[in-house]
Amino acid sequence: MASEEREVDLVVIGAGPVGENVADRAAQGGLETVIVESELVGGECSYWACMPSKALLRPAQVLSAARALPGAAEAVTGGIDVAAVLRRRDSFTSDWSDDGQVQWLESAGIGLVRGRGRLSGEREVTVTAEDGATTVLRARHAVAVATGSVPVLPDIPGLREANPWSSREATSAKTVPESLAIIGGGVVAMEMATAYAALGADVTVIVRDGVLGSVESFAGERVTEALRSRGVEILTRTETLSVERTGGEVRIETSGGTVTAAEVLVATGRRPATADLGLERVGLDPGKRLDTDDTLRVDGFDWLYAVGDVNGRVLLTHQGKYQARAAGDVIAARAKDRPVDDAPWGAHAATADHHAVPQVVFTEPEVAAVGPTAEEARAQGKSIRVVDYDLAGVAGAGLSRDGYQGAARMIVDEDRGVMIGATFVGPDVAELVHAATTAVVGEVPIDRLWHAVPSYPTVSEIWLRLLEAYGRPASA
Numbered sequence: 001m002a003s004e005e006r007e008v009d010l011v012v013i014g015a016g017p018v019g020e021n022v023a024d025r026a027a028q029g030g031l032e033t034v035i036v037e038s039e040l041v042g043g044e045c046s047y048w049a050c051m052p053s054k055a056l057l058r059p060a061q062v063l064s065a066a067r068a069l070p071g072a073a074e075a076v077t078g079g080i081d082v083a084a085v086l087r088r089r090d091s092f093t094s095d096w097s098d099d100g101q102v103q104w105l106e107s108a109g110i111g112l113v114r115g116r117g118r119l120s121g122e123r124e125v126t127v128t129a130e131d132g133a134t135t136v137l138r139a140r141h142a143v144a145v146a147t148g149s150v151p152v153l154p155d156i157p158g159l160r161e162a163n164p165w166s167s168r169e170a171t172s173a174k175t176v177p178e179s180l181a182i183i184g185g186g187v188v189a190m191e192m193a194t195a196y197a198a199l200g201a202d203v204t205v206i207v208r209d210g211v212l213g214s215v216e217s218f219a220g221e222r223v224t225e226a227l228r229s230r231g232v233e234i235l236t237r238t239e240t241l242s243v244e245r246t247g248g249e250v251r252i253e254t255s256g257g258t259v260t261a262a263e264v265l266v267a268t269g270r271r272p273a274t275a276d277l278g279l280e281r282v283g284l285d286p287g288k289r290l291d292t293d294d295t296l297r298v299d300g301f302d303w304l305y306a307v308g309d310v311n312g313r314v315l316l317t318h319q320g321k322y323q324a325r326a327a328g329d330v331i332a333a334r335a336k337d338r339p340v341d342d343a344p345w346g347a348h349a350a351t352a353d354h355h356a357v358p359q360v361v362f363t364e365p366e367v368a369a370v371g372p373t374a375e376e377a378r379a380q381g382k383s384i385r386v387v388d389y390d391l392a393g394v395a396g397a398g399l400s401r402d403g404y405q406g407a408a409r410m411i412v413d414e415d416r417g418v419m420i421g422a423t424f425v426g427p428d429v430a431e432l433v434h435a436a437t438t439a440v441v442g443e444v445p446i447d448r449l450w451h452a453v454p455s456y457p458t459v460s461e462i463w464l465r466l467l468e469a470y471g472r473p474a475s476a
């Protein structure tokens with residue numbers, strides 16, 4: 001089989017959003033860069049995660065907003081058009097073609113080698129193409145692993161044989177099943193329950209622990225209530241015991257009874273994609289996440305970086321891309337002997353991963369949060385004050401739709417007089433979280449936040465209400 005050898009400055013394994021950004025920043029920093037991709041350039045996010053899932057969710061959100069607004073509601077005379085929703089989803093995934101992204105790589109001056117990349121030695125990656133041809137890539141400076149994550153399939157009797165859906169099938173389905181059972185209570189489970197219920201499926205969610213365990217519990221409770229009010233069955237504190245597919249249906253035995261559905265989606269978390277990466281060739285354990293310092297350099301190496309989902313720091317596209325900007329820049333800086341700024345909050349350090357990670361859960365209602373929850377902040381030993389406010393009491397919220405329901409929480413570090421976290425739950429709260437992120441990252445003192453005046457009548461007036469509820473600190 002044909003074999004080729006090439007030497008470049010940087011080899012990036014994985015062309016998801018994170019790998020693309022590492023490569024782009026390094027190329028802009030003057031490095032000859034090659035990226036390796038075994039599936040589609042653009043990664044999970046573009047084809048089977050962020051983009052298609054949000055495209056499936058958005059039409060129903062708009063529809064319920066219109067239905068909640070007299071004057072507009074009268075114009076809504078039909079139900080959701082499932083075929084049109086799926087068509088729009090397909091356009092957001094470019095029909096699972098990566099031509100556009102490949103063009104972008106070319107325009108950015110980044111080389112592409114298609115195939116599975118594996119570390120085959122120090123600063124060396126061997127790529128095996130589908131036809132078995134190999135390319136040995138030698139990096140003058142660094143190798144960056146950005147291979148993302150893969151779904152976890154729990155060891156439940158009969159589950160694998162039942163041919164369950166993963167998030168890939170859920171986000172790329174060509175038809176909506178009559179009924180869908182979902183195992184898991186995290187972000188994928190709740191977003192897909194929201195989407196499929198709106199698209200007309202009978203949805204049952206089997207949740208081992210609580211709903212949306214990574215955010216404030218009041219947010220998970222509100223999402224649960226809202227989904228139940230739309231007919232979704234949510235079984236909490238329920239173990240899945242066994243699964244069997246018979247004929248056209250899946251039968252799931254749980255600690256709370258039997259659930260039957262046309263399809264079953266498993267959404268029980270993800271693990272780093274490192275099982276088949278040649279890690280053993282450089283003394284690392286296959287299958288484990290790659291631990292790094294804040295410049296995303298793998299512990300114990302001076303040439304190996306791990307960026308995005310694969311390092312397990314934060315499994316979110318925007319945070320992975322933030323890491324990628326730091327990593328691409330620092331790889332170029334180290335290669336060119338330019339100054340490295342790796343102090344906390346420096347240009348080459350992904351410091352926000354520890355303090356200010358924003359996340360939006362696109363359920364109805366949405367959940368938008370940044371920083372630790374109250375429980376996490378207390379566990380970190382922080383002296384905090386928690387301020388809660390009913391979002392329905394804000395003029396802009398009431399104007400945006402009738403019967404607006406929502407909640408907001410601000411967490412203040414009392415020792416430093418700064419906000420360290422915030423959570424919003426309600427319709428369209430996604431756009432509120434960036435203001436919170438800015439305040440957390442900027443460590444804006446509460447007394448100065450009083451001078452950041454939200455416009456009237458917007459939902460952002462929640463900021464004023466939270467500050468009023470906290471109380472204005474007396475001037476020194």
Ligand SMILES: Cc1cc2nc3c(=O)[nH]c(=O)nc-3n(C[C@H](O)[C@H](O)[C@H](O)COP(=O)(O)OP(=O)(O)OC[C@H]3O[C@@H](n4cnc5c(N)ncnc54)[C@H](O)[C@@H]3O)c2cc1C
Nearest residue numbers: 014016018038043044049050117147148308309315316317
């Ligand atoms: C259903 C779902 C919805 C989501 N929605 C959101 C959202 O709304 N917002 C958000 O911020 N995050 C969301 N996420 C998380 C987001 O998808 C990930 O955090 C993001 O894709 C991580 O990017 P990445 O580049 O690290 O990895 P990936 O996107 O997984 O890309 C990794 C790439 O590496 C390639 N690869 C792997 N191994 C090799 C190898 N050995 N050789 C060559 N190539 C290889 C893969 O083919 C892939 O293209 C969602 C996740 C799921 C599952």
Ligand SMILES: NC(=O)c1ccc[n+]([C@@H]2O[C@H](COP(=O)([O-])OP(=O)(O)OC[C@H]3O[C@@H](n4cnc5c(N)ncnc54)[C@H](O)[C@@H]3O)[C@@H](O)[C@H]2O)c1
Nearest residue numbers: 154184185186187188189208209267268269315360361362
């Ligand atoms: N809008 C977004 O930002 C968005 C959307 C989807 C996914 N994501 C990211 O993708 C990642 C993966 O999402 P996810 O929902 O798969 O993971 P998750 O970690 O959010 O949730 C996993 C869920 O599965 C449950 N679980 C774990 N093992 C189980 C088992 N053996 N049996 C039954 N239940 C079990 C957990 O209790 C939890 O409820 C998340 O980290 C998330 O950040 C983000």
